Every structure is written in C-alpha cells, then in structure tokens.
Amino acid sequence: MTFPAARTLDGTYPRPQLVREHWSDLGGVWAFAYDDADEGLAQSWHTAGAAERFDREIVVPFPPESPSSGIGDTGFHPVVWYRRTIGAGDLEAIGVRDDAPRVILHFGAVDYRAMVWVGGRFAGEHEGGGSPFSFDVTELLAAAQHDGDPSGIPIVVRAEDDPADLSQPRGKQDWHREPHSIWYHRTTGIWQPVWLEAVPEVAIERIHWTPDLVGGTVAARIRLSRPAREGAELAIALSYDGRPLGTVTVPATGRAVEATVPLPQQRNGQGYEELLWSPEHPRLLDAVVTLGADTVHSYLGLRSAAVARGRFLLNDRPYYVRSVLNQGYWPESHLAAPSAEGLRAEAQLIKDLGFNAARLHQKYEDPRFLFFADTLGLLIWGESPAAYEFTPTAVNRTVREWTDIVDRDFSHPSIVTWVPLNESWGVQHIAHDPRMQEYAASLVSLTRALDPSRPVISNDGWEHVDSDILSIHDYEASGEVVAARYGSAEAIDALVDGVGPAGRRMLVRGARDPEAPVMLTEFGGVSFVDRAHDVDGAWGYSAASSPEDFAERVGALLAATHASPVLAGFCYTQLADTGQETNGLVTDDRRPKAPIERIRAMVLGQAS
Known part of the structure; x- marks a missing residue:
C-alpha cells in the first residue's frame, strides 16, 4: 500500500512536514511525582528502584496544571518527574529493522528544562519551553534489554520550571500563584507530543x-x-x-x-x-x-x-491582512492542544469568522496547528514568548530558542511574518537604553540571516528599531476616534512622529521607512460576559452590556479600520476568552458571542 501524502494526513503525526510511515505515540497515562524539595536527583529517582516515588498518574501531553492532565494543580511546583515503560509492542510499532536500526525518542516541547533517562541511563537534557528535541536511544535500549527487566524499559523525565525565574521566556504564564491582569496559569513539563520512531544509520x-x-x-x-x-x-x-x-x-x-x-x-x-x-x-x-x-x-x-510601497505583498500582489490575536489557550488543557482535531477546529473557526490570518501570541505553537493553517489556508505571524527581565541569561535563552523555532517552522507556507519581541516586554526601557535597542535590532538581523524570505517586526506595537511593518497597538474604545486617528496619511504621520496611543513613541531609532506598511496589530479588546459564562475578575479594554452592544462596539472598530486608506491590515484582539480576559469574539469554549455570520461580515468589511 502506498503511504499517503503528508498534506492529506489527519494532523496526528507530531512533525507534519517530515513524516515517516512508522512511529509510536507515547502519549497517555504516565506515572508522575512532584519534587518540591528538589531531592529527586540526589535520590536517583531515575532508577528502577525509585519507581515507588511516582505516587500519582498524569495524562501526557497535558500539563499538570490543567484538568485534562487528570491532576489540575495550579500551585507552585518547580520540579516534576514523569515515568512510563516501553515494551516490545512500542518497538514493533516503529518498525525497527536491519535498514532502520536507530531508535529516536522525540519530545515536541517540555517547559522549561528537561532531563531524560532511558533504562536508568542518562539520555540527555534540553532547555527551552517551546522548542523540540530528540535523543538517539538505541544503545540505551539495548543495554536495558540486556538487563532484562520484565516490566519493560522505563523512560524517566525530570522537568524544571521555576515560576519566579523572569529570565525564562514564559509568554503569558503568570509568575504569581494566581492569574492576574493579562497573565494566566503556568504550563509545567511535557505539553506537546512524545513519540518514538526508527530510522536508518544516516537519516x-x-x-x-x-x-x-x-x-x-x-x-x-x-x-x-x-x-x-x-x-x-x-x-x-x-x-x-x-x-x-x-x-x-x-x-x-x-x-x-x-x-x-x-x-x-x-x-x-x-x-x-x-x-x-x-x-x-x-x-x-x-x-x-x-x-x-x-x-x-x-x-x-x-x-x-514581502512588503513594498506601504503594502503587504503575498505572491507579489498587495494583500490586505485581516488577522486575529490567538493565544492558543484552552480552559481544559491550557497551552497544550486538546487534540489534533481541536487544532483543526481552531484554524477553521478563524477562517469561518472571516479572518485570513492569525497572530500566535506569546507562544511557540504546536506544529500541528501550522499544518492546519497550511492545509486550510491561514496566514500566520510567528511570535516569541517574552522573558520579563533584561539580563545576559534572558538574552541567551531567547536567542537560542528563537533560532530553534525559526529552524523548526521555516518551511510552513502559512508563516509570513516573524515577531521576536512584543510591546517592549523584556526590553521595558528600550526607548532610552541603547543595549536594549541593540538587542532588538540584533534579533531582527539574526532572523533575516536565518530566513530572508519573510518580513520581521522588531517590537510589535511601539518603540520600533528596525521593522519591515510599522505595527501599532491601540485599544481606543470609540470607532469614531479610531476612524479619525487612522483616516489619512497625515493623521498617521502625526501619530508616528509624536506619542503613540499607549503613550509610547512609535520609533526609537532611525527614520520611518516609507516602504513599510502600517498595520493596527492590536485593537478591540471589547469584553462581554453573559450569565452562562460568568468569570471572576472578568475584564477587557472596554466592556459591552449585551450581545447587541458587543456586536455594535466591535463592528464600529472594525468598520473604522476598513475605512482607513492607509492601513495595510489589522489584528483584532482577540479570538477567544482566555482566563479572566473576556475580550474574545468567542467564549473560552469557542462559542461565538454574536451570530457568526454577523461577525464574519464585520471582519470582511461587509457590515452595513
């Protein structure tokens, strides 16, 4: 039987642009333990004799903070351990044979630092909460098989994720015990697929x-x-x-x-x-x-x-970008996807609402979502999760993981823009600190060196140092004000040359590039919560009192952006309610807050 084309698969395979026929998904129930005293290494929890230390079970790849994991503990647990065994059936499923003798153990993502043992022997370690890694475990499996443990060969993972470490790229994960403002519950440990496959000596x-x-x-x-x-x-x-x-x-x-x-x-x-x-x-x-x-x-x-003459170009033609901010967060599974089907439904929902693009906000998204963006047709802005202090450690960690992700996602046609920094997070004083300006500029140069085929934004929202797109964040609640503010080239020139909507300068280095398009890349944020979806601490940048009021407010803001003869596109905040941020077009369980046909007409600029 001929193996089907990669683009026709169902999105289950974790690495959609490099697919092999045989593999084994290691998701499911693992043994699990908290190590709040950080004594597991000293006590050799990775060995067979420490199996009793794992006193509970977790469903991988859902983080322990999430209900889907079967644990749902959102407290501070900076060190966690996982354990499961693999047997003959797992190895048979991956097709180990003479011309494919090497066994590779893959991890989609483990937040934040991981150490891995196979058969009680160290396989390797990795740092970076959103980037993939793998180990050739062939010799470790052979040694374990020689040991002859009838219960199977144990895989043990130690994950370290310090909630107080602000030099970790963490995105919207809160450093407080409980979510506050625009941050939400943490994601610790394994949160993307784990799988095995067999490959030839040279693969x-x-x-x-x-x-x-x-x-x-x-x-x-x-x-x-x-x-x-x-x-x-x-x-x-x-x-x-x-x-x-x-x-x-x-x-x-x-x-x-x-x-x-x-x-x-x-x-x-x-x-x-x-x-x-x-x-x-x-x-x-x-x-x-x-x-x-x-x-x-x-x-x-x-x-x-590309960009030219104030427009975004897709296939060398001007293309108006209708984007939505997507945080990729689900109440039951947090940053982990609920399923491959959940990722497909998310991409389809965005399209059904009338958008042709999504900005993946403060998260390195599961590659399977990019697969559905590729196959369904959705432009993607890839964005780095921020660290929240400016130190050599934070710079090193961000650069290393950003490099890994650009490498991982290079070939997805859906990705059309890179965003290494957002709203000066991690470079809070970039307006007057030349070190931070150099850092932002260096991220742009590094990204262009790794991938010269896509536009790059140095610092989405304001305080740009070298951006191919002049992106602006503006949470003005009045559609009339937005229409006036972006209604002419002269009005936008005044905004760029003066103080921006958030009280910050648009540019902190150099003159405005006349070729760069201007886009309103965060706006809206209208909160609406009905009784059926009551949320403690619910808030938005403005609030609606009823479904009709919500639709009218959102419609006025979208109409104002469509009316601008200068804007080359927009990104509405946001797709779905996320924790206490109730400013989504849909609820956290993805139910539209207004008839989907009405939202679609507003997004398309067809509302009367």
Whole structure:
C-alpha cells in the first residue's frame, strides 16, 4: 500500500512536514511525582528502584496544571518527574529493522528544562519551553534489554520550571500563584507530543523548502543525522494532486545537502499562478525525499511574502491582512492542544469568522496547528514568548530558542511574518537604553540571516528599531476616534512622529521607512460576559452590556479600520476568552458571542 501524502494526513503525526510511515505515540497515562524539595536527583529517582516515588498518574501531553492532565494543580511546583515503560509492542510499532536500526525518542516541547533517562541511563537534557528535541536511544535500549527487566524499559523525565525565574521566556504564564491582569496559569513539563520512531544509520533530520516564484524552482536544504557515506545520493520528487512536477537527484556529502528542483510548468507566465499557495487557494505540493533506506514525506507551498510601497505583498500582489490575536489557550488543557482535531477546529473557526490570518501570541505553537493553517489556508505571524527581565541569561535563552523555532517552522507556507519581541516586554526601557535597542535590532538581523524570505517586526506595537511593518497597538474604545486617528496619511504621520496611543513613541531609532506598511496589530479588546459564562475578575479594554452592544462596539472598530486608506491590515484582539480576559469574539469554549455570520461580515468589511 502506498503511504499517503503528508498534506492529506489527519494532523496526528507530531512533525507534519517530515513524516515517516512508522512511529509510536507515547502519549497517555504516565506515572508522575512532584519534587518540591528538589531531592529527586540526589535520590536517583531515575532508577528502577525509585519507581515507588511516582505516587500519582498524569495524562501526557497535558500539563499538570490543567484538568485534562487528570491532576489540575495550579500551585507552585518547580520540579516534576514523569515515568512510563516501553515494551516490545512500542518497538514493533516503529518498525525497527536491519535498514532502520536507530531508535529516536522525540519530545515536541517540555517547559522549561528537561532531563531524560532511558533504562536508568542518562539520555540527555534540553532547555527551552517551546522548542523540540530528540535523543538517539538505541544503545540505551539495548543495554536495558540486556538487563532484562520484565516490566519493560522505563523512560524517566525530570522537568524544571521555576515560576519566579523572569529570565525564562514564559509568554503569558503568570509568575504569581494566581492569574492576574493579562497573565494566566503556568504550563509545567511535557505539553506537546512524545513519540518514538526508527530510522536508518544516516537519516533525514530537517528539510527547509524555499520556493522561487520568479525562477520557477524550489530550493531544498536537507540536514542529515550524520554524514552520508561516500557515493550516497539524495532524491527529491515533487508533485501536485498526483501529477509529477519535478525531480532531482544529487550527491549526498556531509550533513547538509542542498538541491534545486526545477518546475518546468512554472515557466508559463500566464499559468504559473495555478500552483501558488494563498488563503483563498491553499494549494500544497507533495514531496518525497529519499536517502538510501530513508524515505520521508513532506509538503510545501509556492508563495512569497514581502512588503513594498506601504503594502503587504503575498505572491507579489498587495494583500490586505485581516488577522486575529490567538493565544492558543484552552480552559481544559491550557497551552497544550486538546487534540489534533481541536487544532483543526481552531484554524477553521478563524477562517469561518472571516479572518485570513492569525497572530500566535506569546507562544511557540504546536506544529500541528501550522499544518492546519497550511492545509486550510491561514496566514500566520510567528511570535516569541517574552522573558520579563533584561539580563545576559534572558538574552541567551531567547536567542537560542528563537533560532530553534525559526529552524523548526521555516518551511510552513502559512508563516509570513516573524515577531521576536512584543510591546517592549523584556526590553521595558528600550526607548532610552541603547543595549536594549541593540538587542532588538540584533534579533531582527539574526532572523533575516536565518530566513530572508519573510518580513520581521522588531517590537510589535511601539518603540520600533528596525521593522519591515510599522505595527501599532491601540485599544481606543470609540470607532469614531479610531476612524479619525487612522483616516489619512497625515493623521498617521502625526501619530508616528509624536506619542503613540499607549503613550509610547512609535520609533526609537532611525527614520520611518516609507516602504513599510502600517498595520493596527492590536485593537478591540471589547469584553462581554453573559450569565452562562460568568468569570471572576472578568475584564477587557472596554466592556459591552449585551450581545447587541458587543456586536455594535466591535463592528464600529472594525468598520473604522476598513475605512482607513492607509492601513495595510489589522489584528483584532482577540479570538477567544482566555482566563479572566473576556475580550474574545468567542467564549473560552469557542462559542461565538454574536451570530457568526454577523461577525464574519464585520471582519470582511461587509457590515452595513
């Protein structure tokens, strides 16, 4: 049976652009323990003799703070431990064989610092709450099998997440015991999938796809697990809907292989748009990459993202961005996705509400959500979760994890803008501290060096130092005021040259780039709570008294942005109620607060 194309899968596989046929999901019930005294390392909780230390169970990959985990404890627990065993069935499921003898243990994300043991032996460690990591555990499994424990081979994970450490990139996770203001419950430990797979001695680890619309080619940069043997070749085959588009075979030397696949069909200047990716036509090319015994399935989209003459350009055409702020937080599972289907439903809801884009706010989102953005057609702004102090440690941690995420998400066509900083969080004094200005500028330069194919915003909202898009946050409650403030180029010039809506300057270094589009990238924030969804401490930037009042207030703000001849797009705050922030267009269980057809008409600028 032919393995299906990666783009046609159901989103369950945790790494959607590098899919192998055989794998084993390690999600489900694990043994679990709190280690509030941080004595587990000294007492060797990773060994078989310490199994009794794990005094409760948790459902992975849901954080222990969440109800879905089966624990639901939101208190301070800076160190936690996990344990489960794997047996012959898990290894059989991943297809270990002579031409695929290496076993890889993958973690989608563990917040914040993780140590891992297999069979009582140390596998490795990782720091970064949102970035993936993996270990080759082949020898550890062989040693454990030699030990002959009939109960199976234990995997033990120690996760450390200090709620008081402000140098950790934490995003909207609160450092207080209880949520306050715009922050909410913490996410500790494993919160994205854990899985096993078997690979050859030399395996494909990462694929970066870079389409060239003008040249009609696709460039591939492929990273290998180790240098290929002399004489090895790597083959790439691209197709669309079963129709071959282009193939190439190149020598595989070293650990990085580069190849360019010509697409002859794209030479027809009148027909090349038939394959382009956009929210209206999310066409994806299927890709099969083969190196010896290793075959992986991938996909890509032919699209470009740029800015020019005050407009955002998608596929070299001006494109008006209708975006919504999405925090990716669920009451039952917190930052973890409730399921793959929940992620698909989230992307579809955003589209159904009339948006063509989403800004993933203060979170490195599960790659499976990006898969649904790719397949359903949704533009994405990728944003870094903030640390809340400016220290060498905070800088180092942010840069390292940001680099890992740009690498992870490079090939998703849905991602069209990078946002490494938001509202001067972590660089609170950037307006007058040159160190913070240099840091913000360096993040932009680093991002452009890693990925020159997308616009970058230095500091979303205000106090920009070097941004491809001049983004503004403005929570003015009156639609009339918003209409006047953004109703002409002269009005926006006055705002940029003076003090911004939040009392902060728009620019803190250099002159305004005339090519940069102006976008209102946070606005709205209208709170409405009915009796059925009463929330303690509910608040928003303004409040509505009834469903009709809510719809009228939101409609007036959206109409004001659509009326601006200068704005190149907007991002409405926000998609869903999040904790005490009740300013969503939908409730926390994703029920629209006004008829969905009415919200859609307002978002599209079609409301009367």
